[in-house]
Amino acid sequence: MLLTGPNGAGKSTLLRTLAGLRSPDGGEILWNGEDVANDRTSHGARVAWQGHQTALKPGLSLRENLSLHAAGKDPAQALAAFNLTELAELPARMLSAGQKQRGALARVLLGNAPLWLLDEPATGLDHASVALLGNVLAAHRAQGGIVIATTHVPLPLPDVITLDLTPSNTQNLQEDALFFMDEDILP
Amino acid sequence: MNSDLRLLTGIVERDIRLALRHGADTLGSALFFVLTAALFPLALGPSPELLARMAPGVIWVCALLAALLPLDRLFGAELEDGSLDQLMLLGLPPALVALAKMIAHWLTTGLPLLLASIPISIMLGLPSATLPVLLAGLLPGTLVLSLTGGMAASIVLGARRGGVLLPLLVLPLITPALIFGAAAIDAARTGLPWLPDLELLWAFLAGALPLCPLAAGAGLRAATA
Numbered sequence: 502m503l504l505t506g507p508n509g510a511g512k513s514t515l516l517r518t519l520a521g522l523r524s525p526d527g528g529e530i531l532w533n534g535e536d537v538a539n540d541r542t543s544h545g546a547r548v549a550w551q552g553h554q555t556a557l558k559p560g561l562s563l564r565e566n567l568s569l570h571a572a573g574k575d576p577a578q579a580l581a582a583f584n585l586t587e588l589a590e591l592p593a594r595m596l597s598a599g600q601k602q603r604g605a606l607a608r609v610l611l612g613n614a615p616l617w618l619l620d621e622p623a624t625g626l627d628h629a630s631v632a633l634l635g636n637v638l639a640a641h642r643a644q645g646g647i648v649i650a651t652t653h654v655p656l657p658l659p660d661v662i663t664l665d666l667t668p669s670n671t672q673n674l675q676e677d678a679l680f681f682m683d684e685d686i687l688p
Numbered sequence: 689m690n691s692d693l694r695l696l697t698g699i700v701e702r703d704i705r706l707a708l709r710h711g712a713d714t715l716g717s718a719l720f721f722v723l724t725a726a727l728f729p730l731a732l733g734p735s736p737e738l739l740a741r742m743a744p745g746v747i748w749v750c751a752l753l754a755a756l757l758p759l760d761r762l763f764g765a766e767l768e769d770g771s772l773d774q775l776m777l778l779g780l781p782p783a784l785v786a787l788a789k790m791i792a793h794w795l796t797t798g799l800p801l802l803l804a805s806i807p808i809s810i811m812l813g814l815p816s817a818t819l820p821v822l823l824a825g826l827l828p829g830t831l832v833l834s835l836t837g838g839m840a841a842s843i844v845l846g847a848r849r850g851g852v853l854l855p856l857l858v859l860p861l862i863t864p865a866l867i868f869g870a871a872a873i874d875a876a877r878t879g880l881p882w883l884p885d886l887e888l889l890w891a892f893l894a895g896a897l898p899l900c901p902l903a904a905g906a907g908l909r910a911a912t913a
Binding site: 521522523546547552553556561565570626 | 694695698699702705706709710769770771774775776777778779780781782855898909912913
């Protein structure tokens with residue numbers, strides 16, 4: 502699902518709410534019929550999050566930065582998916598903005614979570630990297646995973662639902678709006 | 689449970705690695721401790737009796753102030769670069785995230801302070817027989833500081849001028865530890881029983897250990913919302 506809309510429309514706020522980082526001002530978020538607010542910690546484990554910031558520590562190498570999300574696995578495969586293998590041992594401060602963004606996306610892939618929440622995943626990426634991102638997203642969706650992303654640039658996502666958050670379009674999303682997240686509802 | 693422990697040690701490991709990479713920041717608080725303690729003989733004069741009498745208080749106060757230095761970066765740096773969101777979404781209860789950060793704070797600040805207190809106690813002329821009591825008091829003392837300090841750091845997280853607010857929150861909370869810690873060394877120096885003071889310190893630690901991470905976890909949740 503793609504979230505679109507002008508700056509300030511609430512795309513990122515909606516993503517944060519879906520992640521359980523923030524409580525909804527009204528209504529509830531259901532995961533397989535269960536209110537997410539009941540157990541935000543285990544909901545957190547279902548979520549792979551990529552926010553505005555890459556959250557990479559400049560002093561640590563890419564591999565060390567990702568180790569917390571690797572859960573003991575080798576991050577090599579996730580790094581390779583974003584063509585970062587050669588940069589894995591470099592400290593993150595030496596990477597370019599696009600390389601850092603790819604690092605953040607590799608962390609999303611590494612988390613092995615069913616729900617991916619991506620805030621402007623294509624920021625700073627070149628064409629080749631956007632194509633890599635498209636492959637990874639397609640593979641995740643093929644496994645039955647959910648991707649909810651905000652974007653201003655077209656992402657290579659075939660047959661995607663778009664939710665336009667432009668204020669004039671959201672009159673019907675009132676306070677009691679329910680947000681269903683069920684693996685078989687979303688593409 | 690197993691994965692909780694793995695994530696907790698993962699966070700601690702990451703923080704220690706970061707502390708080693710930025711060695712100057714890490715050594716900063718230990719050096720601050722040594723330097724401020726070294727100022728007292730210069731200001732008060734070199735009288736051995738006076739210095740030995742002041743030493744317990746000087747060591748404790750300087751250690752408290754030195755441990756405060758890195759506190760506002762403890763969660764502040766995580767909030768600024770978005771890492772806090774990632775930590776909150778690891779699937780680890782926020783209280784355990786906070787506990788991991790507190791453990792890391794103790795290992796990178798409390799432990800060096802503990803070691804640095806040995807040369808300072810010699811410099812200030814504390815009788816060497818009181819050294820075990822000093823360390824047995826500073827061990828729970830620095831742990832309590834990491835716990836209450838971490839709690840306060842998470843509460844002021846995101847506040848404007850949080851760095852100024854932080855000592856104002858921590859120092860009143862930590863006064864019992866200061867009183868009993870300094871009293872224990874003083875008792876050992878003058879040959880009085882020092883065990884009760886230490887027991888109160890450890891009791892303080894036993895109370896802070898479950899409560900501070902819980903409060904800090906709530907603070908972290910509020911900061912990311």
